[in-house]
Amino acid sequence: MTNLAEAPSQSGQQRPGTVTSIRRLIAQTEIDVRLFGMLVALAVILLTFNVLTDGTFLRPTNMVTLSVQAAGIAIIATGMVLVIVSRNIDLSVGSLVGFVAMSYALLMTDWLPLLGLGPDFPFRWAIALAIGIAIGAGFGALQGFIIAYIGVPSFIVTLGGLLSIRGLVWYLSNGAAISGIDRNFQLLGGGAQGSIGGTLTWVAAIIGCIAIVALLVNGRRQRRRFDFPVRPMWAEVLLAGAGCVAVLGLAAFANANLWPTGLANRIAIEQGWGEAPEGGWQIATGLPIPILLVIGVGLVMTWLATRRRFGRYVYAYGGNPDAAELAGINTRLTILKTYVVMGILCSIAASISAARLNGATLDIGVSYELYVIAAAVIGGTSFSGGIGTISGAILGAFVMASLSYGLSYMGVISPGQNVAAGIVLIAAVGFDTYNRRRGS
Amino acid sequence: MTVAERTPLVELQHISVAFGGVHAVRDVSIDLYAGEVVGLVGGNGAGKTTLMRVLSGAHPADSGEVHVDGKRVKITNPSDAKHYNIETIYQTLALAENVDAPGNLFLGRELTTRLGSLDDSAMEAETRKVMGRLNPNFKNFKQPVQSLSGGQRQGVAIARAVHFNAKILIMDEPTAALGPAETAQVRNLIRQLKDEGIGIFLISHDIHDVFDLSDRIGVMYHGEIVDIVEKATVTPDDVLGMIILGKKPGEVTDTDKAAIELRG
Ligand SMILES: Nc1ncnc2c1ncn2[C@@H]1O[C@H](COP(=O)(O)OP(=O)(O)OP(=O)(O)O)[C@@H](O)[C@H]1O
Ligand SMILES: [Mg+2]
Numbered sequence: 241m242t243n244l245a246e247a248p249s250q251s252g253q254q255r256p257g258t259v260t261s262i263r264r265l266i267a268q269t270e271i272d273v274r275l276f277g278m279l280v281a282l283a284v285i286l287l288t289f290n291v292l293t294d295g296t297f298l299r300p301t302n303m304v305t306l307s308v309q310a311a312g313i314a315i316i317a318t319g320m321v322l323v324i325v326s327r328n329i330d331l332s333v334g335s336l337v338g339f340v341a342m343s344y345a346l347l348m349t350d351w352l353p354l355l356g357l358g359p360d361f362p363f364r365w366a367i368a369l370a371i372g373i374a375i376g377a378g379f380g381a382l383q384g385f386i387i388a389y390i391g392v393p394s395f396i397v398t399l400g401g402l403l404s405i406r407g408l409v410w411y412l413s414n415g416a417a418i419s420g421i422d423r424n425f426q427l428l429g430g431g432a433q434g435s436i437g438g439t440l441t442w443v444a445a446i447i448g449c450i451a452i453v454a455l456l457v458n459g460r461r462q463r464r465r466f467d468f469p470v471r472p473m474w475a476e477v478l479l480a481g482a483g484c485v486a487v488l489g490l491a492a493f494a495n496a497n498l499w500p501t502g503l504a505n506r507i508a509i510e511q512g513w514g515e516a517p518e519g520g521w522q523i524a525t526g527l528p529i530p531i532l533l534v535i536g537v538g539l540v541m542t543w544l545a546t547r548r549r550f551g552r553y554v555y556a557y558g559g560n561p562d563a564a565e566l567a568g569i570n571t572r573l574t575i576l577k578t579y580v581v582m583g584i585l586c587s588i589a590a591s592i593s594a595a596r597l598n599g600a601t602l603d604i605g606v607s608y609e610l611y612v613i614a615a616a617v618i619g620g621t622s623f624s625g626g627i628g629t630i631s632g633a634i635l636g637a638f639v640m641a642s643l644s645y646g647l648s649y650m651g652v653i654s655p656g657q658n659v660a661a662g663i664v665l666i667a668a669v670g671f672d673t674y675n676r677r678r679g680s
Numbered sequence: 681m682t683v684a685e686r687t688p689l690v691e692l693q694h695i696s697v698a699f700g701g702v703h704a705v706r707d708v709s710i711d712l713y714a715g716e717v718v719g720l721v722g723g724n725g726a727g728k729t730t731l732m733r734v735l736s737g738a739h740p741a742d743s744g745e746v747h748v749d750g751k752r753v754k755i756t757n758p759s760d761a762k763h764y765n766i767e768t769i770y771q772t773l774a775l776a777e778n779v780d781a782p783g784n785l786f787l788g789r790e791l792t793t794r795l796g797s798l799d800d801s802a803m804e805a806e807t808r809k810v811m812g813r814l815n816p817n818f819k820n821f822k823q824p825v826q827s828l829s830g831g832q833r834q835g836v837a838i839a840r841a842v843h844f845n846a847k848i849l850i851m852d853e854p855t856a857a858l859g860p861a862e863t864a865q866v867r868n869l870i871r872q873l874k875d876e877g878i879g880i881f882l883i884s885h886d887i888h889d890v891f892d893l894s895d896r897i898g899v900m901y902h903g904e905i906v907d908i909v910e911k912a913t914v915t916p917d918d919v920l921g922m923i924i925l926g927k928k929p930g931e932v933t934d935t936d937k938a939a940i941e942l943r944g
Binding site for chain 2: 463627
């Protein structure tokens with residue numbers, strides 16, 4: 241209250257006054273300023289490409305393709321955050337994606353039929369996915385064990401993993417590319433059929449809105465329970481409003497993406513929908529399944545990182561390994577678990593790649609480790625340990641994907657895209673470093 | 681009060697710790713009774729912290745035994761120590777810099793909801809209670825402890841040690857970073873905990889603190905115990921002499937005294 245009373249007397253220096261009061265208003269909403277900044281940066285990148293391409297870039301079909309391309313990197317980057325936060329690194333993710341993708345392909349064509357699970361066996365996709373995830377988790381556990389319990393530096397262990405697991409991919413298929421993925425499994429790759437359609441997208445969006453409001457209300461009630469200071473009501477309403485608008489906007493955007501005419505006509509004939517209406521079939525694809533996977537993984541990982549003991553220990557260890565040890569935390573097991581999580585995420589990403597390709601080649605996932613690390617770092621994860629957020633890493637993956645997709649859309653070849661990605665990486669970290677130094 | 685007839689809370693017997701060729705602690709035996717404060721003094725590198733780290737489970741002893749309540753125990757990690765209600769305020773504080781005060785206070789012993797998720801509100805509420813007793817001006821419950829002052833951080837470390845019903849408390853220079861008011865508060869806290877029957881090992885370089893608060897004083901010199909004395913039987917100068925020379929007051933010669941004079 242005193243602040244309000246004093247404010248008019250300081251009106252001599254009006255500009256600094258407004259700046260600080262805006263700061264204070266933002267602080268009251270308790271939003272993550274860095275994350276907000278990244279959202280703005282992403283918007284700027286997208287809008288710039290849109291202007292440069294005469295307004296064609298922001299078409300739903302482009303955005304959906306871009307998102308599906310970013311999905312694998314985004315999913316693995318959420319795990320890389322935990323690994324880097326706990327002062328380690330994982331260079332083996334690309335090779336592991338390759339190995340598991342090849343395993344999916346072979347499961348479908350060779351291994352499952354050997355077990356008597358032929359092409360018509362129900363839920364083959366789920367069985368294959370479960371086996372793939374077990375394989376990923378197994379490799380993760382092995383590397384994590386060597387790092388945490390034997391004490392070999394993670395850089396070395398996962399560098400070895402990068403080399404040897406990629407080599408194993410060759411032995412899996414005797415150097416051949418394998419194709420022939422189950423139809424249901426292919427849906428994991430997105431595309432018109434691998435999307436959930438207009439109605440379900442709206443349902444998902446409405447559930448999302450309810451969840452946002454419920455989370456805010458619950459958070460407020462929790463703090464009330466102990467008489468803690470709460471956000472001002474306007475901030476709560478603003479956050480809820482902004483969240484819901486974003487979710488509904490996303491849904492509307494996904495639903496503006498329509499089935500390609502040729503595909504729609506073919507399916508219409510196959511399924512006997514009858515005559516196409518005036519102007520052809522207008523079927524909304526809605527959210528692609530890979531994007532749903534990103535959202536799901538992002539939520540689960542955020543929950544793990546912020547609401548569970550495991551996450552708390554990962555961050556505490558990253559902030560001060562000795563403190564974590566002295567607090568009686570089983571730090572080795574914690575580190576091992578981060579690699580198991582990483583393996584599982586690689587398997588999920590691999591399912592998207594294999595599904596999109598309808599099989600696996602020898603080089604699926606090559607240089608993923610670089611993009612994944614870059615995404616995490618652009619998202620604010622710090623190599624000094626203890627700092628990084630899941631949502632930041634996902635945004636980081638989307639920033640990188642937008643850049644490379646935008647550049648390729650404009651005809652820039654991939655070496656040029658790499659130049660841009662590298663510069664953005666350095667700029668993002670430079671910006672963080674500058675901000676932190678100014679902050680302290 | 682015949683101290684000798686009671687069982688000590690803790691007995692450290694013939695503890696030795698070496699780092700490579702350095703004998704940080706050599707054949708040290710010391711005990712601690714309930715409701716007693718034992719001051720541990722000595723020059724830099726005398727081995728005080730290392731000795732206490734053995735009891736905290738932070739570092740294994742090369743040889744020697746630890747007894748708690750008269751029973752021999754194996755303390756191989758910090759969880760073991762906590763299991764025996766041994767709590768420690770480390771000289772380095774041992775806080776996770778990127779985690780907030782409640783997170784640090786409950787590190788490794790988080791309060792959770794029925795579904796096993798962290799109950800941050802409950803932890804914050806508890807933290808507010810404890811900190812209220814120690815440092816009523818403390819308000820930064822949501823910031824990483826990195827952004828706190830040295831004294832505030834020390835406050836968090838102290839709060840963590842006293843919150844979990846310690847029976848044996850190890851305080852390694854607990855007031856090194858504190859202001860006068862906060863130091864006074866910690867002294868009061870020590871007296872209060874002592875009255876509650878908690879045994880305290882207090883490491884401090886402040887001889888007056890030690891004389892003020894301790895019942896007995898153990899002096900270490902180059903990894904060995906010079907002597908453990910009843911406070912009433914010595915003067916601060918005697919203790920200072922033991923710290924600097926590593927000899928009991930009776931053994932000090934005139935040349936030793938001259939040496940002290942020379943060093944100022
Ligand atoms: N982790 C370590 N590795 C190697 N040597 C160590 C280690 N910790 C302590 N030492 C050595 O052990 C000896 C005793 O150190 P300690 O920290 O116990 O002294 P201290 O009495 O607590 O000193 P101070 O008053 O400075 O805190 C010193 O010579 C120190 O160099
Ligand atoms: Mg010490």
